[in-house]
Amino acid sequence: MAGPMAWLRLAWRLQRWEIAFVTLACLALGAAAAYLAVEMRSLLAHCNGGSIGTIPCSSSFVFQDRGGTVGLLIMLSGVLPFAVGLVLGVPIVARELEHRTAHLAWPLAGSRLRWLAWRMAPTLIVAVVAVTLPAIAVDQMLRARWPHDDVGFLEYGMHGVPLVMRAALALGMGVALGAVIGRLLPALLVGAGLSVALAVGLNLAVPVWVLPGELATTTEAELESSFDVNARLGVRPVSSEYRLPDGTLISDGVADQIITAAYEAAGAEEPDRSALPQLVIHEIPATRYADVALRESVALAAGTLLLAGGAGLVVRRRRAG
Amino acid sequence: MERWELALSMVALLSLIVGALVTPMTTLLGSDAWMTLLAFTLIVPMAGGLVLGVGIVGREIAMRTAHLAWTLEPRRDRWLLKRAWPVLLMVGLPCLALGVATGRLIDHAGPGQSYQLAMTGPIVALRFAIAFMVGIGLGAILRRELPALMVGLPVMLAIAAGIPLATESWMRDQAELYPHYPPPPGVVRVFEWGWAEPSAAGGYVLTEISCTGPVSCERAIEGLTQVMVALPGSAYWPYAVIEALVTLAAVAGFGGVALWAISRRGPD
Known part of the structure; x- marks a missing residue:
């Protein structure tokens, strides 16, 4: 051979x-x-x-x-x-x-x-x-x-x-x-x-x-407070959803309705953002x-x-x- | 002899034609799907042309069937012609139809979108013809399918990139200023966006904007109109003539090489 x-x-x-x-x-x-x-x-x-x-x-x-x-x-x-x-x-x-x-x-x-x-x-x-x-x-x-x-x-x-x-x-x-x-x-x-x-x-x-438990979450507030544009360069977003102030998770459609209603109720004023649903991103950290x-x-x-x-x-x- | 290659090329082309016709009727027009479809319109005719081309002579020699095929036909040039034209016709016609379908798609997508002239109109079929001739020529010289295909890919990439590069300054000369809104019909390529002020002759004059921040930039564009420097639809046909000349050169060059190779060199 x-x-x-x-x-x-x-x-x-x-x-x-x-x-x-x-x-x-x-x-x-x-x-x-x-x-x-x-x-x-x-x-x-x-x-x-x-x-x-x-x-x-x-x-x-x-x-x-x-x-x-x-x-x-x-x-x-x-x-x-x-x-x-x-x-x-x-x-x-x-x-x-x-x-x-x-x-x-x-x-x-x-x-x-x-x-x-x-x-x-x-x-x-x-x-x-x-x-x-x-x-x-x-x-x-x-x-x-x-x-x-x-x-x-x-x-x-x-x-x-x-x-x-x-x-x-x-x-x-x-x-x-x-x-x-x-x-x-x-x-x-x-x-x-x-x-x-x-x-x-x-x-x-x-x-x-990646197991669901290994995913990290980033909130809208954390995103807005970050000044480093490249901080999330290597992050892999997996999914997103909205979270009510009491912690309840809701779908995009329901969150959209709540946010629209809050803006309509506030009229020309800015509605209280802490009472609005917050975007939560589930992601795989770069590490x-x-x-x-x-x-x-x-x-x-x-x-x-x-x-x-x-x-x-x-x-x-x-x-x- | 090339039923697999022909069938696969036809399925790919027909899928693209259906996609180009259906996309304007769906919500896909707002997504990147139509751009992906146009990218495949650029790739599929060239890839199909190469694959079908290298098989014509390269396969006969590699399979050692050239002996028989060339003996059965009194003249080798006639044999080549008989083998090439049915394929050229069978795939060239769907390529023409694809060019028409993508033309409709681009009209629906509106101007300002980035695409190449080779993604629409008869140039789609011309690109297939160029790739087909490159395939035949390289198959005849290298006498094996896969090596001919591998050499053919960079050759086609060079041709596909070389034509727009060589004609860039000509196209820039043909470009005109159009207001951003309402979108002008028939624009075939947008070079850049800018701001302009009305000219005395009734057109626009491009204005250089210099500003340091959002507020000063807002002030700098006050009273100006957003415009696009774009190639009018009338420039498509002169460009198509250039592509047709390149196609003729490919037919003469690579076809001549193939003829030389099969008539001077033996089938083994």
């Missing part, structure tokens, strides 16, 4: 175009984000509490002309893990089926499941290693852009560990799609559509990784980012294994021709 090095060599020989493209894309994005991070830190370090020319020494002023580039890199970073996963994952089974080489490859490996595992493992390593670089660089870029604040859930899923785990999940999805559809380009197209749904779904699912990322990562790793298992089942039962 061939050793790990032989499978690595085989992965390179069969997917050298895809591996080269993925590596290049990840290096380019990582280098651009790292450059911006270093540049912004250097700018702020040279500021010395004064100003650069006429620009006051605050990150929001010094970095304002870099906002567009930072935004573009973050957007590309959101697309990257899905592109990497699909480009590397889809051809593993789909190409063998399409080119009718599965006839030869599967019997030679002894077991189809072993063949799939050995083909997937090096590709997964390449995907994870390649995406790790931009994941770290974009994370550092965000921290450099907002040096005085906890970025927490800001641009969640587009930097750090969640980015790497999304690439692994997309790779699993790509392999499974390639095995089910059996053709390269159609599987890529379906994968691209599913990736959009997956990205939106994973973003919406962030509150799922819980690591916990949420860890829980999501475990779920995504399980999802990747499930998808790989599903692909294995399909490969095992599928006709090679």
Whole structure:
């Protein structure tokens, strides 16, 4: 039986175009984000509490002309893990089926499941290693852009560990799609559509990784008394409701009726605000980012294994021709 | 031969057409949904064109069926034409319909919204044609589908970003001043907002506002009219001609490359 090095060599020989493209894309994005991070830190370090020319020494002023580039890199970073996963994952089974080489490859490996595992493992390593670089660089870029604040859930899923785990999940999805559809380009197209749904779904699912008791609450009064505009930068709002002065929670519609009635009763005067329902926001504090990322990562790793298992089942039962 | 790719492209295009037609009748017009729909109008024709294009020659060579296909047809250029035009027609027509549907959507959304000219009208179909030709050309040169697709993506991004960049100064020259209210009909792109005073000729003259706080800013705009610097609807067609010329260049360039590749190089 061939050793790990032989499978690595085989992965390179069969997917050298895809591996080269993925590596290049990840290096380019990582280098651009790292450059911006270093540049912004250097700018702020040279500021010395004064100003650069006429620009006051605050990150929001010094970095304002870099906002567009930072935004573009973050957007590309959101697309990257899905592109990497699909480009590397889809051809593993789909190409063998399409080119009718599965006839030869599967019997030679002894077991189809072993063949799939050995083909997937090096590709997964390449995907994870390649995406790790931009994941770290974009994370550092965000921290450099907002040096005085906890970025927490800001641009969640587009930097750090969640980015790497999304690439692994997309790779699993790509392999499974390639095995089910059996053709390269159609599987890529379906994968691209599913990736959009997956990205939106994973973003919406962030509150799922936190128990209700772990949520923090912020009231309207606390929001109005805070002068730091970036204080809530990394917070992830989950839901909001209204609370009466006696502590009873009410819906938005009922609160709206009470507030409207109070303003109508007060006429031209300002109604007593302490008697009005107060907005209460339930949110995940920025400090819980690591916990949420860890829980999501475990779920995504399980999802990747499930998808790989599903692909294995399909490969095992599928006709090679 | 490309039923999966064609079916998926058609489903995506038809969904967008239905979405563009239905959105003005719903409350979605007030949300970001219509902007998402326009973003997909920009992406889907180009992605579909590339995917369908790379399959025409690239797939035949990668699957080693080019031997048979090219032998059965006396001339390879005729073979290429026979393979390309049905796809161009089958997907190009829905792209045209999508351009009309998004035009209606943009009319309902009103001016002042940020969108690109390539999201509406026949330019939607032209972008598909450019991507299709890029796909055919790269498929013929690289002789494999996925690498051709991966190289094609940055090429299409460069073309899609390059045309507006190259024509930016021309478009700025065509821009006119319109009052913010009532919204002017037919404006196809808003460059910026500002304040203006009436001119003697009956139009407006843009005024530079300098103020330091809310009160002084309120005073500075007293008696002025809020205006938009925008591209009139009449500028759409000259822009479409530029896009058509780029399409012709893509047909000639990438089509020529594909012809050269399949006639000079063997099928293996």
